Amino acid sequence: MIAFAIRRIFQSIIVLLVVGLVAFAMFNFVGDPVDSMLGQERTDADVERVRTQLGLDKPFPVQYYRFLEGAIQGNFGISYRQGRPVSEMIAERLPATLELAFVSAFLAIIFGVTLGIFTAIYKKGWAANIIMTLSLIGVSLPTFLIGILLIYLFAVELSWLPSFGRGEVVDLGWWRTGFLTKSGLLAIILPAITLGLYQMTLIMRLVRSEMLEVLRQDYIRFARARGLKDRSIYFRHALKNTLVPVITVTGMQLGSIIAFAIITETVFQWPGVGLLFINSIRFVDIPVMAAYLMLISLMFVTINFIVDMLYFAIDPRVRLEKRGDEK
Amino acid sequence: MFTKIIENFQRARNSDFLYSFTKSPVAIISFFISLALILGAIFAPFIAPHDPFNPATLNLMNGFSAPMQPNEFTGEIFWLGTDDQGRDVFSTILFGMRISLFVGFAAVAFAMVLGVTLGLIAGYVGGWIDAAIMRIADVQLTFPGILVAMLIFGIVKGFTPIEQRDEMAIWVLIIAIGLSEWVQFARVVRGATLVEKNKEYVQAARLNGRSSTGIMLSHILPNVLGPVLVIATISLALAIIAEATLSFLGVGAPPTQPSLGTLIRIGQGFLFSGEWWIILFPALTLLMLALSVNLLGDWLRDVLNPKLR
Numbered sequence: 001m002i003a004f005a006i007r008r009i010f011q012s013i014i015v016l017l018v019v020g021l022v023a024f025a026m027f028n029f030v031g032d033p034v035d036s037m038l039g040q041e042r043t044d045a046d047v048e049r050v051r052t053q054l055g056l057d058k059p060f061p062v063q064y065y066r067f068l069e070g071a072i073q074g075n076f077g078i079s080y081r082q083g084r085p086v087s088e089m090i091a092e093r094l095p096a097t098l099e100l101a102f103v104s105a106f107l108a109i110i111f112g113v114t115l116g117i118f119t120a121i122y123k124k125g126w127a128a129n130i131i132m133t134l135s136l137i138g139v140s141l142p143t144f145l146i147g148i149l150l151i152y153l154f155a156v157e158l159s160w161l162p163s164f165g166r167g168e169v170v171d172l173g174w175w176r177t178g179f180l181t182k183s184g185l186l187a188i189i190l191p192a193i194t195l196g197l198y199q200m201t202l203i204m205r206l207v208r209s210e211m212l213e214v215l216r217q218d219y220i221r222f223a224r225a226r227g228l229k230d231r232s233i234y235f236r237h238a239l240k241n242t243l244v245p246v247i248t249v250t251g252m253q254l255g256s257i258i259a260f261a262i263i264t265e266t267v268f269q270w271p272g273v274g275l276l277f278i279n280s281i282r283f284v285d286i287p288v289m290a291a292y293l294m295l296i297s298l299m300f301v302t303i304n305f306i307v308d309m310l311y312f313a314i315d316p317r318v319r320l321e322k323r324g325d326e327k
Numbered sequence: 328m329f330t331k332i333i334e335n336f337q338r339a340r341n342s343d344f345l346y347s348f349t350k351s352p353v354a355i356i357s358f359f360i361s362l363a364l365i366l367g368a369i370f371a372p373f374i375a376p377h378d379p380f381n382p383a384t385l386n387l388m389n390g391f392s393a394p395m396q397p398n399e400f401t402g403e404i405f406w407l408g409t410d411d412q413g414r415d416v417f418s419t420i421l422f423g424m425r426i427s428l429f430v431g432f433a434a435v436a437f438a439m440v441l442g443v444t445l446g447l448i449a450g451y452v453g454g455w456i457d458a459a460i461m462r463i464a465d466v467q468l469t470f471p472g473i474l475v476a477m478l479i480f481g482i483v484k485g486f487t488p489i490e491q492r493d494e495m496a497i498w499v500l501i502i503a504i505g506l507s508e509w510v511q512f513a514r515v516v517r518g519a520t521l522v523e524k525n526k527e528y529v530q531a532a533r534l535n536g537r538s539s540t541g542i543m544l545s546h547i548l549p550n551v552l553g554p555v556l557v558i559a560t561i562s563l564a565l566a567i568i569a570e571a572t573l574s575f576l577g578v579g580a581p582p583t584q585p586s587l588g589t590l591i592r593i594g595q596g597f598l599f600s601g602e603w604w605i606i607l608f609p610a611l612t613l614l615m616l617a618l619s620v621n622l623l624g625d626w627l628r629d630v631l632n633p634k635l636r
Contacts, residue, residue, distance in 0.1 A: 015466050026482055140618050142568045144575050145610055148595060156599055163599075259474040266576050281481035281578045289481050300469055 001312065008308055012301040019297040023290035024067045053078075076291035081283050086291045090273055095175045096166055097265070097272030101257045103188055104196030108257075109250060112200040116207025121234060123212065135201040143260060147194040147267035154190060162187045164269040195264040199253045206249055210242035244311070251307035255300045347630050354626040357619035364616050368424040375418035376406075389413035394604050408604040410593070416604060419590060420612050426586040427616070430500050431567040435559055437505030438566075442512025443555060447543045449513065450520025461517070464510045476507040476569055480578055493581040500579050504566050511558050519551035553631045560624035564617050571613050587613045 051057050055066060070076060076086040119128040138146070155163035167183030169176045178184030214220065215238055223233045262274035269275070273292060280288035348354055367374060378384050392398040394408040394416075407416040449457040467475060480503040487495045523529060524547065532542050573579035574588030582589060587609050594606025 015469070018466060026485070140621060141614070142572055142617070144572055144591070145614070148591070148598070148606065148610070152598055152603075255469075256471045259471045262474070262477070263572060263576065278477075278576050278578060281477060281484070284481065284485045286485065289478070293478060296474070297470075304469060 004312060005309065008305055012305055015301055016294075016297060019293060020068065020071060023071070023293050024064055026286050026290050026293075071294060076294070077287040079280075079285055079288050081280070081285045081288075086287045089276060089288065090291055090295065092176070093271060093273045093276055095177065096270060097258065097261050097274060099178060100188065100191055100195060100264070100270060100272060101254070101261055103192040104257055105199070105250075105254060106196075107192055108196040108199035108203055108253075111196075112203025113207050113246070115200075116204040117211060117234065117239065119204070120208045120211035120215065123208075131204075135204060138197055138201045143194065143198065143263045144267050146197055147190070147264060150190050150194055151267070161190050163190070166271060191264050191268040191270050194267065195257060195261060198260070199250075199257060202253065203246065203250060207242060207246055210245060211238055214238045214241050248307055248311050251303060251310065255303045258296065258299060344630060348626075351626055353622055357622040357626070360615055360619040361623060364424060364612070364619070365428060367421055368428045371418075371421035371425050375415070375421045377415040377418045379414040379419045379422060385413050387413050391602055407608045408602075410602075410605050411597070416608055419585065420587070420609055423585050423587045423590045423609060424612060424616070426497065426580055426584055427567055427570055427588070427613070430497060430504065430570045430580070430586065431563050433501045434504035434508065434566045434570070435562045437501060438508040438562060439512055439555065439559055441505065442509035443516050443548070443551075445509070446513035446516025447520055447547065447551075450517040451524055451539065451543050451547065457517070460513065464513055467507075467510050472507040472565065473569055473572060476503045476573060477576075477578060479503040479506050480573060484578075493583060496579065496581045497584060500570060500573065503573075504569050507569070508562050508566060511562065512555060515554045515558060516551050519554065520547055523547050523550050557624065557628045557631055560620065560627050564621040564624060567613070567620065568617050571617075587616075 055063060058066070074087050078084065079086050079089060082089065115131055119131055122128045141149075151163045154161045162183070165187060166178045167185075167187035168181040169178050169184055170180040178188060220233060220237060223237050228237075261270075261272060262278055264270065265272045265274035266278055273295070276288060277292040279285070280292070348358075372378075386401060388400040389398050389403055389405070389409050390411050390413045392403070392405050392409045392413075394406060395404065397404050398409075405415050405417070407420070409415055410419070445460050449460040480499055483499045483502055484492060484496075487499065520543075529542060529546055532546050537546075570579060570586060571588030571591070574586045575592045577592065580586040580589045582593070585593065590609035591606055591613065594602075594609060597603075597605045
């Protein structure tokens with residue numbers, strides 16, 4: 001277990017170092033930040049001042065060292081476009097993205113597991129068929145079209161829900177939350193559904209196929225023979241054994257929820273880090289791009305590591321296989 | 328010569344491939360829908376009733392005409408309506424599809440050439456080259472493709488001079504989407520190469536003194552093409568959606584060369600004022616295109632390689 005964990009941590013650090021190198025290369029070789037900050041009307045003195053301010057007059061190794069040092073402390077320099085520290089910009093927008101991701105993941109898991117069990121139990125019923133067909137369409141629709149469709153239905157036609165923004169937020173000092181106001185709660189519904197729909201269909205299909213697999217096994221037949229109630233068989237005997245793959249896939253999907261939040265945030269003008277990232281690409285704002293890249297790789301690497309460890313802890317078969325590998 | 332053509336024709340007519348095609352309604356429908364859309368895109372300049380990019384032919388009075396209804400000022404009828412500047416939506420869709428499909432095909436071709444080359448080298452040469460290539464592939468696979476494409480788009484855009492950014496955007500898109508999709512090709516080709524390289528015919532070729540490059544290209548490559556074709560079709564659907572998503576987010580095709588994604592982005596602005604046709608028809612076209620190519624890819628996978636199912 002420990003050897004496996006150490007090896008995985010080592011691999012994660014290598015991934016992060018590679019990403020860090022890419023981020024640093026972006027700083028050094030992409031465009032001229034002085035151009036993008038000052039525009040066309042400028043004096044030579046302005047150029048000199050900005051170059052010193054950004055540390056661009058130092059030699060390459062010094063810049064690299066400074067970058068690494070800064071990155072470890074969460075300091076990614078100053079945004080070319082807004083002239084503010086990038087860490088500050090990300091910190092004030094991170095709560096919005098995390099709240100959105102959390103609500104979507106929650107919806108995806110609750111509805112995904114429930115519908116998965118339902119379609120597995122009533123696999124020949126008309127309701128299950130409709131759900132499965134809808135899920136196929138849901139998977140093939142691009143995320144942004146789902147968002148636009150929801151906006152059209154619930155914001156334009158029915159005008160039940162807001163179509164953009166976060167509503168009113170409450171400032172808790174270091175975290176601005178939308179969970180405490182009515183408009184904040186209403187505003188999160190549509191973006192969260194848009195973002196969670198794909199993951200929901202994925203979890204649903206997984207739970208369904210795992211359930212069908214388990215329900216065929218002998219111990220389920222024995223449980224029936226013993227005269228246990230259906231509910232007890234489905235939930236206590238069958239569902240429990242489907243959970244291992246569901247946990248791993250859900251864990252892996254957490255990372256993609258945060259990445260796909262970029263699209264949802266743009267559709268709904270949700271003021272999170274994804275929207276910040278898209279705007280930084282549009283205006284080639286390198287420090288913001290680099291910081292986002294580092295942040296999201298850290299998240300991905302951490303999530304993957306935790307999922308691997310969970311997998312290792314939950315499923316004894318993985319442990320045996322790994323030992324087999326090592327020999 | 329003629330007999331050879333006839334012979335090939337006979338072989339094609341009796342093949343399993345054609346047989347399973349005629350037995351699958353889904354495949355037939357998606358094939359003809361994709362074909363119609365692709366032909367529409369290729370011949371857009373001849374089919375389109377209006378030229379949406381020539382300001383001289385535009386009449387602002389035609390703006391916001393509803394589909395199939397005569398315009399209230401000019402009395403002209405547009406099948407799918409017009410946008411705010413009087414551009415015919417049907418024509419902009421045809422031209423938009425041209426860009427979407429061009430980016431899709433070019434990106435997949437780029438990803439295919441890169442992935443197949445790297446996969447062949449990794450599988451045939453082995454050693455640290457194999458380890459390095461596959462390590463990069465693994466790292467890239469940890470991240471969703473669309474995120475990789477966005478990042479590469481941003482980086483490459485940074486390298487292009489500011490004046491040329493709009494003109495170059497299409498090519499930047501192709502590079503970004505291509506680089507985000509090479510991994511699948513490389514992995515499959517590497518796996519197949521590992522199997523093929525130990526077979527007798529490869530050993531015979533080696534004994535004959537053929538060079539490694541020759542063996543890779545003329546002996547191994549033809550034998551791994553089946554799965555490559557399947558991945559290429561599925562990648563095409565992914566690339567079309569990726570292109571539309573990036574353009575929709577404003578980091579893809581510029582408004583001067585609108586793709587389907589750009590058209591949807593423009594149309595979103597009119598959603599609240601009731602001009603639904605400006606967004607609905609490009610969105611439907613994108614859906615039909617992506618769905619039909621995707622279904623075709625699924626069918627191809629089942630036919631060419633039942634093991635992959």
